[in-house]
Amino acid sequence: MAVRLKDIAEDLGVSLVTVSKVLRDKPGVGETTRKRVLKRVKELNYRPNMLARSLASGQSCSVGLIVPDLVHSFFAEVARGASAVLRRESYQLFLASAEEEPELEQQEIEHLLARGVDALIIASCQNNTRGFKSLLKSKTPYVLVDRYIQKLSGSFVGTDDIAVGSMATEHLIGLGRKRIAHIGGEQISTSIERLNGYKNALEANGQPIRRELVALRAGLEEAGIETGIRAMSDLLRLRKHPDAVFCYNDLTAVGAIRCLRANRLRVPEDVAVIGCGNLRLSEYLEVPLSTVDQSARQQGEEAAILALSLIARERKPRGRHLLIPPKLIARESTIGCEHDSN
Amino acid sequence: MAVRLKDIAEDLGVSLVTVSKVLRDKPGVGETTRKRVLKRVKELNYRPNMLARSLASGQSCSVGLIVPDLVHSFFAEVARGASAVLRRESYQLFLASAEEEPELEQQEIEHLLARGVDALIIASCQNNTRGFKSLLKSKTPYVLVDRYIQKLSGSFVGTDDIAVGSMATEHLIGLGRKRIAHIGGEQISTSIERLNGYKNALEANGQPIRRELVALRAGLEEAGIETGIRAMSDLLRLRKHPDAVFCYNDLTAVGAIRCLRANRLRVPEDVAVIGCGNLRLSEYLEVPLSTVDQSARQQGEEAAILALSLIARERKPRGRHLLIPPKLIARESTIGCEHDSN
């Protein structure tokens, strides 16, 4: 069917091994033979069978990337970054989505290991170390991205989420807001740290941390808008409602804004809103959304670079943590429109 | 290192083949042996080496999906749909992005073929049949999604793009608009057909097709917003500017609206705007965007189902075309707000 090494070898009257060497730029082949082989390879449009090569060599020149949700553009950007770096190094990316289900994530890990990936990059939706058992046992190098798992000692690339929280909150404080709420998530590192950043900022500026102003909800990733609406709606039921909200992500912020306007509150005059993630459309929303950018692309790149260096054993498995500083992007939802925009 | 069939066989004092049979539910194994094998397999947490299995069996239980751009949520949804179907049938999805570069797409095709995928699903960014040569030669079944390629006789799953164009245009006509413009793309089937649908609708309703109202641009996928702004800006330079615009996609429409408002024109009172694709945030934009929904998820599902049936040789390679009817979603950008929204 497909052209094999053997075919080329027989064509040229040389051994299969010689052809193999030429294809992998191994020494020990005469210049003339090399030329002949290369010529024939091109003519026949030979394509090495990577299954066979991987099986024989023990490495597949591939890296797996598991994300919790591809539809979330953050992870799509991470994938793009990783893909670019890997491509440059002649590695292939196997991309899988866990659909925010820990069980699926475990399955995907198994699948990718079964296919012999040389390393794994994971933005995990698990909150414990259980699902990583067979990964650890397999000795396959791995890098966590975006979300880290307590007690997992491997390498990590992510945003400095404490900085995200404090940066956003300080921005609101700087605008003179006195009752700053937070709509956040649960369980995963990004939520926990953004909340910590929020608290840090309040404390550092002498503002009290009011428990009733912190609304923690599940499902902020997939159903961010709806969850944001409901959380905001709860916050509005307080006797004194907040004058600013720092939301876990942009989707949540969109929901919050929708809820505020439905309640005839002006953004940002009555309540300022800031999100996180800087979605492509955040600038074009009903109220252009202030947000904290996380350099998703770069995170993917760095994770891939780290993975490659682990494969090459340039670093020991005990991992480095690489934290990428976030960037504040102020738009109308916090600072209003300086000039009338209509 | 990892557990192999051989290890289990030796452990139990049976032959390797017996173990293999048990694992693949093949007949010809006694109930007691089967039980013993299964037990040991679980204990050792055995995971079949898919590289070896694929090489030996000639099939990999995997399907490749190549999309032009993962960050575009349409394709992420397609991937999600395909992934779900494949997972249900114990197939694995290998997802790759071509970044809208035909050359990269060819490379990805080669890579996936080299890894022995059983079928390929492609939302192609090529506009000719050249890049498909080795795919065709490999006899690997394939399905095109979203965009089809002239002269490629394989199977296709996509939106009925003529219906997209006529549906959107007729919606604008129904609103009494008399100078309906179109901002469209080039070269690929989706653009061409949406334009045809637009023309059909105008003709069917006795409106003239004015060349100056059709603005065709490249780069509507990646840089849709910027391109939309520029195209709209050109349309506004006409002596009599349009009173409605049907845009190739939602991103383009976002750009168009931005441009209109910057020029102090009201949407939809002065100019109605409709897009296509129904992005998640389209409802929450500065002007909630009317659009045509394409059931991306379903397209992915159908493409995967078709791919699986091709693998099973249930259908002959000469393909079916499956067109999924689009759905119109009317929002403020065309019909305005019935009730005051502020």
Added chain:
DNA sequence: ATGAAAGCGCTAACAC
């Protein structure tokens, strides 16, 4: 510089 032999982990075809 070149090639023969062994083997990667598995499946398929056929014996017993």
Added chain:
DNA sequence: GTGTTAGCGCTTTCAT
């Protein structure tokens, strides 16, 4: 029911 024998297409090691 169970096992034996050949591969799948490649790389690796070690002779020549």
